[in-house]
Each structure stands twice: as C-alpha cells, then as structure tokens.
Amino acid sequence: MARFQIFVTYKKGIFDPPGATAERALVSLGYDEVSSVKIGKFIQLEVADGTSEERVAEMCGKLLANPVIEDFRIEPVEEA
Amino acid sequence: MARFQIFVTYKKGIFDPPGATAERALVSLGYDEVSSVKIGKFIQLEVADGTSEERVAEMCGKLLANPVIEDFRIEPVEEA
Numbered sequence: 583m584a585r586f587q588i589f590v591t592y593k594k595g596i597f598d599p600p601g602a603t604a605e606r607a608l609v610s611l612g613y614d615e616v617s618s619v620k621i622g623k624f625i626q627l628e629v630a631d632g633t634s635e636e637r638v639a640e641m642c643g644k645l646l647a648n649p650v651i652e653d654f655r656i657e658p659v660e661e662a
Numbered sequence: 663m664a665r666f667q668i669f670v671t672y673k674k675g676i677f678d679p680p681g682a683t684a685e686r687a688l689v690s691l692g693y694d695e696v697s698s699v700k701i702g703k704f705i706q707l708e709v710a711d712g713t714s715e716e717r718v719a720e721m722c723g724k725l726l727a728n729p730v731i732e733d734f735r736i737e738p739v740e741e742a
Contacts, residue, residue, distance in 0.1 A: 583697065589704050604705075607725055616721070617663065618708035624669050625684075628698035641696070645687055 584631050585659035586638050590647045591622035622652075664711050665739035666718050670727045671702035702732075 592598045598620050605619040625646055627638065638656050647654040672678045678700050685699040705726055707718065718736050727734040 591704065591706070601705075604726060608721055611724065613709075613717075613721055615710035615713045615717070616707065617710070618706075619726075620706040622704040622706070624671065624702040624704035625681075626671070626698075626700040626702070627696065630695035630697070633695050637693075637695075641688055641693055644691065646684060646699075 584629050584633055585661070586627045586629065586635070587657045587659055588625040588627060588638070588642060588646060589622060589655045589657075590625065590642075590652050591620065591654075593651055593653050596651045623647075664709050664713050665741070666707045666709065666715070667737045667739055668705040668707060668718070668722060668726060669702060669735045669737075670705065670722075670732050671700065671734075673731055673733050676731045703727075 592601075601619045601621040604621060605616060608616045608619065623646075627641075629638070635656055635658065639654075642654045642656065643649050672681075681699045681701040684701060685696060688696045688699065703726075707721075709718070715736055715738065719734075722734045722736065723729050
C-alpha cells in the first residue's frame, strides 16, 4: 500500500467563497487578528504499491481537482 | 504576519461521503489501484504576528472544524 497526500487550493485570483465567509465569521466572533482564510481540500489517497506520482497527478487532473480554477500539490507519505 | 496551515479530517469511523464518491469514481474511470480516498479540508490562515497556536486551535474548535465529527492538526508555516 502506498499513500499520497494531495493539497488542492484555488489558483491565485480565484475567489474562495468558503474562505471569505470563514474570515468574516472569525472577525465577527472577535478574532480580529485574522487577516486571511483560504479553504482548500486535503486528500489522503491509498493506492497499490508502485503507483507513480504521475499517475496520481492524472487522477487529480481528471477528478480530484478542477484544473481550471484549482492548483494541486502531491506529497508521497513515507511509512513510519 | 504569521501563517498557519490547518488539516481537517473526519474522525475514525465517521463516514466521508465525498471521499467515498471520489473513490468509486476513480475506480470506475479505470484507476483500479485506488483503495481509499479521504477528503478533508486544507486551511491556510494568515493572522497577526504573535498569535499563538492555542488561539488558532480555539478558532478551529469554534468555527473552522466540527469537533463532533472532525479532527484538526495545526502547523505553523515558517517564512522563507
């Protein structure tokens, strides 16, 4: 079993509604120190041994992320 | 400006509908090597200098995560 972590974030300049909402909500709860909140996806993937990072990138481009508005970063997880 | 990254994941045993859907969809697209997909949140927070990790944990407990069904992990981001 191989594991990958994938971080999906909005591309620069793309509006992030959940992030903007959380930001306003935190400030209105009294957390004035907050200046920016961005909310993306954190994906934990388990695949068969030997699956390449390129193959995972293909899955991201086809299904896990929306390449039009999102960037993704893939990190292999080292087993403990 | 201080930065934190927050990883929000479902607690063990809590069903993750988007993850289960992505898993089935990937397998049906021919990615048979996929055995598990879990989808959580990846939050990038910018706060005033000197904001403690405890304070960020408080924000998570109150608004950014649902402590009933989700776990969160906070990582300070070192400036380059």
